[in-house]
Amino acid sequence: MYLTTLSQVCLALLFSHLSITYLLHQAKRWRSAQQVRASRQCKAGKTERPWDVLGLRKIAASVRAVVRENPAEYLDTLWADHGDTYVARFLGVRVAFTRDAANLRHILHTRWLDFDAGRSIREHMMRDISPRSIAVADGAAWREKRNVWRLQFSRLPGLFHMPSQDAHFRRLLARIPAGGGQVDVQALLVDMATDVLQEAVTGDCPDCQVPHRQSERQRRFVQAAARVQRNVAWLGNLGPLYQYLPQGSWKADVAVYKAYMDAIITRKFQEIAKTTSPDPQVGDDGNEVRRSILDGLVRYTDDPLEIRDAMITVSFSNDSLAGIMAATVWFLSRHADVYAELRRSVLDTVGYEEPTYQQIGGFPYLQQVVNEALRLLPPIPVNARIANKNTWLPTGGGPEGKDSLLIKKGQPLVLSTWGAHRHPDVFGDDAEEFRPGRWDELPIDTPGYLPFLIGPRTCSGQTYVQRQSTYTLVRLVQSFVRIESRDDRPYAPRTRLALSNRNGMWMSMTPDPLAKTVEGF
Numbered sequence: 001m002y003l004t005t006l007s008q009v010c011l012a013l014l015f016s017h018l019s020i021t022y023l024l025h026q027a028k029r030w031r032s033a034q035q036v037r038a039s040r041q042c043k044a045g046k047t048e049r050p051w052d053v054l055g056l057r058k059i060a061a062s063v064r065a066v067v068r069e070n071p072a073e074y075l076d077t078l079w080a081d082h083g084d085t086y087v088a089r090f091l092g093v094r095v096a097f098t099r100d101a102a103n104l105r106h107i108l109h110t111r112w113l114d115f116d117a118g119r120s121i122r123e124h125m126m127r128d129i130s131p132r133s134i135a136v137a138d139g140a141a142w143r144e145k146r147n148v149w150r151l152q153f154s155r156l157p158g159l160f161h162m163p164s165q166d167a168h169f170r171r172l173l174a175r176i177p178a179g180g181g182q183v184d185v186q187a188l189l190v191d192m193a194t195d196v197l198q199e200a201v202t203g204d205c206p207d208c209q210v211p212h213r214q215s216e217r218q219r220r221f222v223q224a225a226a227r228v229q230r231n232v233a234w235l236g237n238l239g240p241l242y243q244y245l246p247q248g249s250w251k252a253d254v255a256v257y258k259a260y261m262d263a264i265i266t267r268k269f270q271e272i273a274k275t276t277s278p279d280p281q282v283g284d285d286g287n288e289v290r291r292s293i294l295d296g297l298v299r300y301t302d303d304p305l306e307i308r309d310a311m312i313t314v315s316f317s318n319d320s321l322a323g324i325m326a327a328t329v330w331f332l333s334r335h336a337d338v339y340a341e342l343r344r345s346v347l348d349t350v351g352y353e354e355p356t357y358q359q360i361g362g363f364p365y366l367q368q369v370v371n372e373a374l375r376l377l378p379p380i381p382v383n384a385r386i387a388n389k390n391t392w393l394p395t396g397g398g399p400e401g402k403d404s405l406l407i408k409k410g411q412p413l414v415l416s417t418w419g420a421h422r423h424p425d426v427f428g429d430d431a432e433e434f435r436p437g438r439w440d441e442l443p444i445d446t447p448g449y450l451p452f453l454i455g456p457r458t459c460s461g462q463t464y465v466q467r468q469s470t471y472t473l474v475r476l477v478q479s480f481v482r483i484e485s486r487d488d489r490p491y492a493p494r495t496r497l498a499l500s501n502r503n504g505m506w507m508s509m510t511p512d513p514l515a516k517t518v519e520g521f
């Protein structure tokens with residue numbers, strides 16, 4: 001009896017202690033939010049469907065957009081009604097959506113430390129496949145990994161390696177029908193980007209462009225990798241809901257992906273153990289010796305799991321790398337005038353010669369064409385962050401959305417690059433049109449233009465991507481007199497880890513008999 005009373009008292013004390021701690025914690029959070037609200041003069045912003053208190057309609061609409069793999073297009077239907085920044089409820093969580101240039105700059109650059117990109121947003125996406133990846137890291141762990149990536153890309157000529165580029169490009173040419181027949185250029189570029197990127201990352205090419213030469217191991221890897229990437233995208237878009245869907249071959253695919261990378265890492269460590277000669281910078285052909293990202297990573301760590309996760313993370317960029325080239329060719333196939341001008345500018349600069357590594361840093365008109373393609377079809381059209389403290393956005397509050405908006409700790413934010421890139425206030429009334437000439441006046445750091453994001457977490461591989469796409473596009477333009485669309489349907493966006501056209505990109509290409517690459521056909 002005495003013991004029962006004592007345990008009841010203890011329980012009551014414990015309960016009141018927990019309740020008081022909780023209430024004090026809530027009061028502290030509330031006070032801190034009020035301080036931000038007062039100091040930044042925040043006003044309430046627009047809420048999508050304020051009557052939908054639980055956000056059930058919003059959840060249904062969002063799931064539909066995710067299942068249809070068109071979240072960017074779905075968001076685009078809402079800016080006109082709710083403004084460039086608004087809030088929507090998902091059960092108890094208030095998610096902020098924005099395409100406003102000032103807010104994007106604030107989140108990604110000026111106040112980037114207030115917003116996490118890694119753990120709370122992507123942990124569930126990467127848990128099984130690469131939990132130690134930079135994509136999942138924040139704070140000091142992110143800084144350390146970012147530094148390693150910066151060093152990887154500081155030796156770009158070795159990573160890029162011109163002779164390998166030529167070989168990849170000739171394989172691409174060999175798959176284009178010489179007699180002007182139709183081909184899905186997007187599919188070809190995905191295969192090429194996968195080969196090029198895997199080779200740059202691991203030193204090992206999976207031969208997607210020459211499938212008849214693929215070994216069983218390579219074939220299984222490429223198929224498993226494509227499924228893993230598709231599932232990671234679903235995980236990202238559906239969040240915790242994903243676990244209720246059938247998992248299919250997920251576990252087996254992850255195992256194949258990891259085993260493929262592990263075998264390459266083990267081989268590299270065996271090579272290192274055997275090597276006694278110094279590390280040459282330039283080979284017999286005068287070119288910088290080819291170095292993979294793996295060659296760089298083993299200088300910083302001997303932890304095979306850390307290396308594997310880093311390699312897997314960048315391997316995921318093959319679709320974005322294909323995306324930048326495919327988007328450009330898509331527009332060129334529909335704008336014969338732009339193609340003719342581009343071809344003139346390329347032939348004036350390098351004629352039919354293969355461009356050198358130094359030259360591919362140039363080609364200003366081509367850069368304008370690519371900027372414009374990236375504006376309308378950004379490979380990563382939507383992104384997300386989560387506030388790690390009570391903070392604010394410069395706009396989105398008040399009836400006109402011109403005042404500051406309070407963002408509470410733990411509040412997720414969805415950032416639409418797709419929406420920002422189509423904003424008429426930034427890009428004018430012809431924002432939906434493909435017009436490379438607009439980049440005569442617009443600087444590349446135009447607020448609201450952010451295909452690789454901006455700020456400290458901007459894409460580490462940006463310069464590599466630009467060199468890679470310039471090289472391929474210059475050689476394509478040299479090789480073909482005309483590139484013509486053979487499909488009248490409009491672009492049908494499909495967002496997985498990167499944007500693509502769900503219909504493929506059917507085109508025909510007319511070879512230039514003077515092009516040196518012509519023997520590739």
Ligand code: HEM
Nearest residue numbers: 117314317320321324379380451452453457459460461465
């Ligand atoms: C057109 C192709 C590409 C586009 C548009 C692109 C875009 C992006 C974007 C938007 C981010 C920021 C993600 C975020 O923090 O929310 C990012 C991060 C990153 N990208 Fe890319 N990427 C491309 C290709 C590549 C390639 C080919 C590589 C490597 C070879 C690469 C390496 C990275 C790395 C390491 C990060 C992480 C940066 C960090 O968190 O600090 N990217 N990329």
